[in-house]
Amino acid sequence: MSQRPRISVKNKPPNWPLGERGLEKLRLELSSQDALAPLLAMALLIGFCAGAVTIGFRYLSEWPAEWFLTAPGHFESLPPHWCFALPLIGALVLAGIYRLLEPNRRYVGVVHVLDRLHNHQGQMPGINALLQFFAGAVALLSGHSVGREGPAVHLGATSGSWVSGRLKLPNNSVRSLLGCGVAAAIAASFNTPLAGVVFAMEVVMMEYSVAGFLPVILAAVAGSAVTRITFGSQPAFNVPAIQLSSLAELPLLFLCALSIGLLAGLFIRAQRRLAPLQRKSPLLRFLAAGLVTGTLAIWVPEILGTGYDTLEMAMLGKLGLGALIAIVAAKLVATALASGLGIPGGVIGPSLFLGACMGGIAGGLTNFLLGDATASPGFYAMVGMAAMMAALLNAPLAALLAILELTYNPNVLFPGMMMIVVACVVSRHLLGTEGIFQETLRALGKSGTPSWRQQMLSRVGVASVMDRHFAVTPREIVEEDAVRLIEQHPQWIVIDLPGEPTQLLRAADLASFMQRLAEAREQGREQKTIGEKPPVDLLKLPGERLQLAPLNWRATLLEAQQHLESSGADALYVDRGRGGTLDRDVAGIILPQHIDNFYRK
Structure with missing residues (x-):
């Protein structure tokens, strides 16, 4: 008598997070589009982080200037030869820094943030952020005609991405938390929390929803609080409350x-x-900019x-x-x-x-x-x-x-x-x-504004919409195990094929086959066998089988759609990434109709 294969039946309701605890529960809750409470908690943390990094960058780009300027930013106090030489020196230093890095590590600023958000699920490389921190300070200290808000946006976005990466949060929440970092950075840079919120939503995230706004607002408040603690609550510019004298000036305006x-x-x-x-x-680019500026x-x-x-x-x-x-x-x-x-x-x-x-x-x-x-x-x-x-x-x-x-x-x-x-x-x-x-x-040859459909699919993690009514079995199972599996009422059967692409079978097809097999035996048309009954081969029984490809559970629905198109698979199984055998890895099933049904609601 051969040993029966172990059958793993996943028949939990779709609210998977309820079965988890601690950080795992937080991660899975955040895969939902409406995970407002955990997003608010994360936004507060990222707001303080982004605010602190922005303040650090401001100190680095202003404090050394006290050695050669009479007042912050008052380059007019320099003699003419230094006004010419300073941008050139800065250009040489920047060129030396950039030569140490590979070309893909040289991208910085708001454009880099938008590229990573729309084309790389908001994953911000740490090396680029370090370059932005130090090279941005060199550019400002050497008098190049740039602002500190672009570096602040990059550093704030990296703060959100870094925290998300350390906690291994799903990619749809990384997108939201990156926006929180941007809002906090703008708020901390100018002490303008409301403008920071709107900039993050209008320029970076390009969306307006309650679930999207509230975390960004909280992050901006946190970033602005860091600025007020450090520099006080005075506005950036002290100007009188002057006003328009007459409506007759509107044509001139x-x-x-x-x-x-x-x-x-x-x-x-x-x-x-x-x-x-x-x-x-x-070297050539920076020297040209430095020479003209100087x-x-x-x-x-x-x-x-x-x-x-x-x-x-x-x-x-x-x-x-x-x-x-x-x-x-x-x-x-x-x-x-x-x-x-x-x-x-x-x-x-x-x-x-x-x-x-x-x-x-x-x-x-x-x-x-x-x-x-x-x-x-x-x-x-x-x-x-x-x-x-x-x-x-x-x-x-x-x-x-x-x-x-x-x-x-x-x-x-x-x-x-x-x-x-x-x-x-x-x-x-x-x-x-x-x-x-x-x-x-x-x-620069990179895709810009995503379509409304891409925007919608990128807001949702696969863990919140995947089908969890499935069973994982080997290719051949004995009839008793097949009957027991059907009694668990799964919707899908994941066929584990070591060394070959995993396949998916409808449980209804197995149930129909077993029913026909039982009816045939009752009517005497099936010859009686001596000893063990032959196992059921799930690849040979009548039914439609779909080829599966793996997908990390942190992915968004947009990534799922793109992976379906690139892999040529019929469906995807969501991999929890824990290692071990397939039945412990699979968390759910994603079919094309799951994606279509979501954005057609």
């Missing part, structure tokens, strides 16, 4: 928004042409670094018309080259700088033509910041809220909304550009 939209569109087009050069030698800085040192001191002076109306025109021209060239050639910094700060100066120019011209009865140039600078940021980033709501939180001036909302609409329409439709991040992704 319209013209200002029109020019800002044109400038933003031209900037994005320049980025589109320069971005492919990022595949070239770092040369311009000899005459216009205000363009060096983040330029927040100059930006505040523009909002206070302390810069003359000629100075503003020169600053805009030089800053535009320096920022376009630095961003397009891959200097590891951001464009959010420069967009605010350019918008403020453009608004200041419009305000100065208005005062000159119409007299002092109009609003001050500082007010035009504030609304210009919102228009430029919105048109350049394709983020109108984030830009509006950022200006509100940066200035604590609600008077900017009404004219700012009008200017944002005009600038975005001009940039998008008149010049045919999208946001700078999406255009850069395309210029």
